[in-house]
Amino acid sequence: MRKKDVTRRDFLKSAAVAAVAAGGARPVKASPAMLSTSNPGSTVHYGFIGTGTEGCSLLKQLTTIPAGRCIATCDIYAPNLKRGVETIGSNPQTYTGSPTEYRRMLERKDLDAVLIATPLSMHAQMVIDALNAGKHVFVEKTMYFKEEEGDAIRKAAEANSKQVIQIGLQRRSSVLYNVAMQMIRKGALGKVMFVRAQWHRNNNWRRPVHDPKLERQINWRMYREYSGGLMAELASHQVDVANWAFGSEPISVVGTGGIDYWKDGREVCDNIEVIFKYPGGRKMTFTSILYNAHLEYNEQIMGDHGTLIITIGKGMYYRETVAKASNGKAKENWWAGATVTQQAEQKGFPLFPDEAGNQGFLDREMLYAKRWLASMGIYEYEEPHDPKWSELSNFMASIRDGKPIACPLDVGMADARAVIYGNRAVDTGNTVYWPKKEA
Amino acid sequence: MEHGHRIGFTEQAGGPPCSAPIGRAAGPHRGALPAIELSLLLLLIFGANPLLRAADQLVRYEATHRAMGTSFTLVEYGHNSAYLQEVASQVFQEIDDLDNQMSNYKPSSELSSINRDAAQHAVMVEPKLFRLIQDTLEYSRASDGAFDITVGPLMKAWGFFRGQGRLPSKAELAEVLKRIGYRHIRLDASARTLRFDTPGIEIDLGAIAKGYAVDRAVEVLRDNGISQALISSGTSSLYALGSPPGEHGWKISVRNPLDTSKAACVLRLQNLSLAVSGDYEKFFKLGGKVYAHIMDPHTGMPVEDMLSTAVVSPSATDSDALSTSFFVEGPDAARHYLDTHHGLTAVFFLPAASAGTFKQVVLKSTVTRLPAGSFISLECH
Numbered sequence: 084m085r086k087k088d089v090t091r092r093d094f095l096k097s098a099a100v101a102a103v104a105a106g107g108a109r110p111v112k113a114s115p116a117m118l119s120t121s122n123p124g125s126t127v128h129y130g131f132i133g134t135g136t137e138g139c140s141l142l143k144q145l146t147t148i149p150a151g152r153c154i155a156t157c158d159i160y161a162p163n164l165k166r167g168v169e170t171i172g173s174n175p176q177t178y179t180g181s182p183t184e185y186r187r188m189l190e191r192k193d194l195d196a197v198l199i200a201t202p203l204s205m206h207a208q209m210v211i212d213a214l215n216a217g218k219h220v221f222v223e224k225t226m227y228f229k230e231e232e233g234d235a236i237r238k239a240a241e242a243n244s245k246q247v248i249q250i251g252l253q254r255r256s257s258v259l260y261n262v263a264m265q266m267i268r269k270g271a272l273g274k275v276m277f278v279r280a281q282w283h284r285n286n287n288w289r290r291p292v293h294d295p296k297l298e299r300q301i302n303w304r305m306y307r308e309y310s311g312g313l314m315a316e317l318a319s320h321q322v323d324v325a326n327w328a329f330g331s332e333p334i335s336v337v338g339t340g341g342i343d344y345w346k347d348g349r350e351v352c353d354n355i356e357v358i359f360k361y362p363g364g365r366k367m368t369f370t371s372i373l374y375n376a377h378l379e380y381n382e383q384i385m386g387d388h389g390t391l392i393i394t395i396g397k398g399m400y401y402r403e404t405v406a407k408a409s410n411g412k413a414k415e416n417w418w419a420g421a422t423v424t425q426q427a428e429q430k431g432f433p434l435f436p437d438e439a440g441n442q443g444f445l446d447r448e449m450l451y452a453k454r455w456l457a458s459m460g461i462y463e464y465e466e467p468h469d470p471k472w473s474e475l476s477n478f479m480a481s482i483r484d485g486k487p488i489a490c491p492l493d494v495g496m497a498d499a500r501a502v503i504y505g506n507r508a509v510d511t512g513n514t515v516y517w518p519k520k521e522a
Numbered sequence: 523m524e525h526g527h528r529i530g531f532t533e534q535a536g537g538p539p540c541s542a543p544i545g546r547a548a549g550p551h552r553g554a555l556p557a558i559e560l561s562l563l564l565l566l567i568f569g570a571n572p573l574l575r576a577a578d579q580l581v582r583y584e585a586t587h588r589a590m591g592t593s594f595t596l597v598e599y600g601h602n603s604a605y606l607q608e609v610a611s612q613v614f615q616e617i618d619d620l621d622n623q624m625s626n627y628k629p630s631s632e633l634s635s636i637n638r639d640a641a642q643h644a645v646m647v648e649p650k651l652f653r654l655i656q657d658t659l660e661y662s663r664a665s666d667g668a669f670d671i672t673v674g675p676l677m678k679a680w681g682f683f684r685g686q687g688r689l690p691s692k693a694e695l696a697e698v699l700k701r702i703g704y705r706h707i708r709l710d711a712s713a714r715t716l717r718f719d720t721p722g723i724e725i726d727l728g729a730i731a732k733g734y735a736v737d738r739a740v741e742v743l744r745d746n747g748i749s750q751a752l753i754s755s756g757t758s759s760l761y762a763l764g765s766p767p768g769e770h771g772w773k774i775s776v777r778n779p780l781d782t783s784k785a786a787c788v789l790r791l792q793n794l795s796l797a798v799s800g801d802y803e804k805f806f807k808l809g810g811k812v813y814a815h816i817m818d819p820h821t822g823m824p825v826e827d828m829l830s831t832a833v834v835s836p837s838a839t840d841s842d843a844l845s846t847s848f849f850v851e852g853p854d855a856a857r858h859y860l861d862t863h864h865g866l867t868a869v870f871f872l873p874a875a876s877a878g879t880f881k882q883v884v885l886k887s888t889v890t891r892l893p894a895g896s897f898i899s900l901e902c903h
Contacts (some may be wrong), residue, residue, distance in 0.1 A: 404585070404586045404587060404588065404593075405585075406583060406584060406585030406586075406607060406610060407582075407583070407584045407585075408581055408582070408583045408584075408603035408606065408607070409581070409582045409583075410580075410581055410582070411580060411581075411582065411767075412580065412582060412599070412766055412767045412768060412769075413582055413766075415597070415752070415766045415769065415772055415773055416773050416775065417752060417754060417757075417760065417772060417773065417774045417775070418757055418774070418775050418776075418777060418785075419754070419757050419758070419760060419774050419775065419776045419777065419789075419796055419798045419832065420757050420758065420776065420777035420779075420782060420798050420800055420802075420803070420830075421757075421758055421777075421779075421798060421799065421800030421801070421802055421803040421830065422592055422732065422755075422756040422757070422758035422759075422803055423592060423593070423756045423757050423758075423803060424591055424592060424756070424803065
């Protein structure tokens with residue numbers, strides 16, 4: 084059908100424009116660059132605190148980022164510390180033995196930056212100490228644990244405003260997510276009103292513990308003393324996507340949840356179901372369950388003209404069969420022919436960054452060919468790098484070259500507030516409202 | 523043939539003649555008061571030019587909807603886009619209801635349960651569907667079986683039902699042909715029941731359902747006061763209601779069957795339907811030969827010596843059935859039908875002697891009596 088083709092071309096055009104604009108990871112708000120300390124060509128010497136599972140996952144990415152060199156690692160749990168050292172392979176000095184040992188590491192003058200991947204309850208103090216010690220800071224999401232910690236971190240960051248602080252929400256560094264956000268800004272989805280996200284698993288979310296004495300240390304995510312549960316560990320990624328898509332943080336949240344399936348002594352919910360309300364009646368729902376993995380995890384961003392279904396590594400765009408109202412008449416020219424089947428129309432379009440940009444004819448043609456193959460399901464677009472690699476590269480580039488920070492303080496704070504208020508809504512059963520912004 | 527669903531049409535036939543100013547038929551619309559004030563104001567400014575006034579106030583609304591394995595597209599003109607949207611929802615709801623009733627892809631449809639049970643016992647049928655099946659049997663009789671709603675098993679044997687095309691063996695075809703034939707459908711009008719007199723019969727309304735849905739959609743549009751609209755079902759069945767503002771008929775280009783990016787004929791239609799059958803959207807190739815999806819129920823083979831047919835008539839149901847029927851029968855047999863039925867125009871696209879070319883044959887009913895308010899112009903290249 085001729086009309087359909089035109090619409091499809093229009094879409095591809097708008098996606099291409101969006102992608103050109105995306106170019107690479109760009110933060111929503113530009114942060115002050117580290118001009119005074121930036122030193123292109125130098126190597127960033129960093130220390131790594133918390134070399135557990137997530138920490139080692141970051142360290143593995145760091146092994147292929149030449150802009151930084153790990154000279155110190157710190158973990159209270161010896162097997163993890165050993166694993167971290169082995170993972171990074173740069174023969175770092177190790178700090179272990181007491182929970183405050185990291186402060187000794189911070190005293191090192193040759194240390195430019197610190198990366199923190201410890202249990203959530205430890206984030207705030209470490210971030211503040213590192214900032215006050217004059218270090219650049221990368222901290223895993225969720226940025227902080229308790230509401231009051233946010234202001235303390237902000238104060239420390241403002242007092243040390245020439246240092247970089249970046250939060251580990253890696254979707255902010257994903258090419259696909261940036262294309263998605265550009266598509267939203269360009270109106271490919273129309274009026275974006277709803278984000279539906281789920282993070283569903285079918286396991287107990289525990290790590291194996293060979294010595295019961297270590298249960299709370301290894302399975303810290305299960306205990307309220309250290310952990311914000313599913314909200315902090317999983318929802319934080321997706322609520323940030325909603326914040327990004329809506330260009331706003333929520334104004335209120337309601338929710339429920341419970342320990343209803345894995346009654347194994349854990350203190351955090353094994354299922355949560357929350358609704359965040361944003362200005363203008365926009366909403367985001369999040370569910371996380373640990374007893375069915377069929378839907379796995381993704382975010383479905385919905386506007387009155389289309390839907391984006393996106394997760395790390397894959398994004399699809401589906402056009403709504405939207406009606407068009409216009410004033411006056413149009414040039415009516417209709418085509419008649421053998422029945423056109425609907426199969427082609429039901430397929431979505433894969434998200435595809437326009438890397439060709441200003442390149443030549445052949446590159447552009449190649450891109451169109453790839454995009455076409457992708458739409459047929461023959462070719463899959465892959466991110467040029469793991470978004471974790473991208474976020475860590477961005478961290479080094481922010482320090483060394485003054486590049487804008489992909490996920491700066493404000494983004495992390497908005498995300499942490501949503502996690503904290505979301506948990507409060509689940510715990511109390513009340514609607515939790517965001518404090519009124521100071522004028 | 524007289525069909526129940528055409529009554530609605532003749533009732534509407536006393537509408538404005540085709541030369542009358544367009545867009546004056548007032549549909550119900552909301553917030554009418556300011557619109558009236560505005561029109562009075564415009565009247566003062568522009569005098570009494572009704573065309574200008576209508577064009578200033580009209581809203582064009584276009585929407586598409588997926589159903590029956592294709593896309594329905596609707597364009598309406600009216601005074602209020604919210605109202606037009608509500609009417610469009612009603613239209614699409616009607617089409618969905620028909621899809622749910624008449625689909626042979628959906629196990630829960632009424633048609634599927636007829637197909638399951640009618641060989642065992644007489645099945646009661648919803649009145650409108652019963653009437654439609656009655657009509658299809660009329661088409662079958664009139665075309666001496668060229669149109670036949672029992673070709674489903676044949677389509678399956680050729681792999682046109684949820685699958686890849688395949689070449690059935692002669693033995694297989696002979697076996698399948700035993701399960702084909704509209705005469706195996708027995709209707710009891712007084713009890714409104716249907717039964718198959720032999721097992722293995724299946725009804726497939728694919729050759730008529732889209733046209734029928736278009737007619738029912740037009741009824742919904744008319745019932746809601748819409749007088750300028752076009753509804754198209756996958757481009758193969760459409761109805762031109764009234765004309766676009768300031769126009770004389772809806773302009774419709776019929777695809778060239780050998781180069782579908784080009785138009786073979788251009789029509790202008792007002793209060794008429796058009797249906798196109800063609801072999802170029804659904805076919806498969808095997809051993810260098812092309813097998814298309816329109817079957818000759820007599821031979822069990824795909825029709826080969828026809829590229830496409832287009833039929834214009836007051837009823838989209840008629841047009842849909844006749845375009846298939848004429849595709850199978852060819853122009854010679856169709857001419858006889860056109861001699862005895864009025865108000866029809868048919869275009870045949872036949873393969874020509876040299877490869878890559880085709881010839882066109884245009885046939886019209888001997889009596890070209892069109893309902894009042896209807897208009898057709900046809901230009902073939």
